[in-house]
Amino acid sequence: MVWLRRSLSSSLILTVVVIAIFAIFFSGFGIAASRVQGTVSTADAIGSSFTYRGQLQSADGPVSTTCDFQFELWDAESDGAQIGATQSINSVAVQEGLFAVTLNGGGEFGPNAFSGAARWLEISVRCPQDALFTILAPRQALTASPYAITSASANGLRGHPVGDAQPAEGQVLGWDGTQWLPQTLPTDIATTALLEGSITTARPGELWVGPLVTVTTTVSQRITMSASVSVATLSDTATLLLLLCYLPEGSSQGAAAQFIQEVEVSPSQSLLPAATTITPGPGTWLVGICLQNTDNTGAQQLELRNNGFVHGWVMVTN
Numbered sequence: 001m002v003w004l005r006r007s008l009s010s011s012l013i014l015t016v017v018v019i020a021i022f023a024i025f026f027s028g029f030g031i032a033a034s035r036v037q038g039t040v041s042t043a044d045a046i047g048s049s050f051t052y053r054g055q056l057q058s059a060d061g062p063v064s065t066t067c068d069f070q071f072e073l074w075d076a077e078s079d080g081a082q083i084g085a086t087q088s089i090n091s092v093a094v095q096e097g098l099f100a101v102t103l104n105g106g107g108e109f110g111p112n113a114f115s116g117a118a119r120w121l122e123i124s125v126r127c128p129q130d131a132l133f134t135i136l137a138p139r140q141a142l143t144a145s146p147y148a149i150t151s152a153s154a155n156g157l158r159g160h161p162v163g164d165a166q167p168a169e170g171q172v173l174g175w176d177g178t179q180w181l182p183q184t185l186p187t188d189i190a191t192t193a194l195l196e197g198s199i200t201t202a203r204p205g206e207l208w209v210g211p212l213v214t215v216t217t218t219v220s221q222r223i224t225m226s227a228s229v230s231v232a233t234l235s236d237t238a239t240l241l242l243l244l245c246y247l248p249e250g251s252s253q254g255a256a257a258q259f260i261q262e263v264e265v266s267p268s269q270s271l272l273p274a275a276t277t278i279t280p281g282p283g284t285w286l287v288g289i290c291l292q293n294t295d296n297t298g299a300q301q302l303e304l305r306n307n308g309f310v311h312g313w314v315m316v317t318n
Contacts, residue, residue, distance in 0.1 A: 048107055051101070051103075053100045054099055064095055067099075067125055075117065077141070083109055083119065084110035160175075161180070174226060175275040189317055195210070195227050195311070195313055196311050205293060208292075208304055213288065215285055217316055221279070222278065224275075229272040229309075240292060243290040245287070248286075260276050269307075
């Protein structure tokens with residue numbers, strides 16, 4: 001839990017408790033799960049709302065009264081544009097300083113409020129001794145909670161559409177280049193390996209590499225990879241090439257690469273789908289995700305945040 005303190009003109013102190021909701025993405029198989037103070041199994045059970053908890057104190061200790069609150073969603077920590085409408089919640093019971101409210105239950109913040117871009121919550125409060133609402137500054141960055149709801153929704157996986165076809169028993173969701181669709185796993189699987197780990201710098205400003213797995217193929221076997229890549233730049237927005245890189249084990253030569261897609265990466269964390277198939281020929285290979293900056297003029301200036309990661313799988317089929 002993260003505790004943030006805010007000062008009020010009425011000498012009250014608001015301590016905000018943000019309950020993190022952890023979303024686990026296995027998007028190679030199109031599976032998303034979330035947990036909110038218990039078990040929630042479907043998107044219908046979650047809806048579009050999330051819970052906001054706080055603690056209100058005065059100089060004498062915890063407050064026990066009834067206060068009015070206003071909540072606004074913004075796209076920047078200061079200035080910026082408001083997302084959706086202001087949600088007003090009146091007569092909120094504060095008992096021993098503790099209170100809880102449900103936000104966005106009626107979709108006040110709009111259908112695309114939590115599409116993956118950074119969001120901030122601006123809070124105003126008015127208690128019986130206050131004539132006007134007081135805006136608490138600075139705005140509070142929203143992290144896991146609303147985005148866990150987005151990941152569990154049926155209309156997309158992190159902003160990418162899911163097809164309408166109903167999956168049959170044993171099928172999984174796979175990326176076909178434009179949307180997630182039910183797919184039957186091949187019955188001629190020779191090898192499978194989990195592709196999971198951090199993205200690290202290979203050549204500063206130019207090339208970044210995700211986790212690598214080792215697989216062996218015969219002359220006609222194929223390597224299929226499906227993964228989600230979470231990445232953000234440190235400052236500037238950049239256009240990068242998302243690649244499947246493969247290198248013969250023990251080789252000192254450069255890796256070969258299969259183009260997947262051209263992506264735009266910004267300081268806001270993006271989750272990118274990546275799927276492709278190659279037939280590399282016989283050998284033992286190191287296989288993984290690469291991101292390449294093709295803008296040589298700005299190569300040395302571009303940096304990625306150190307919290308990038310890859311979740312997915314690699315499969316060898318006959």
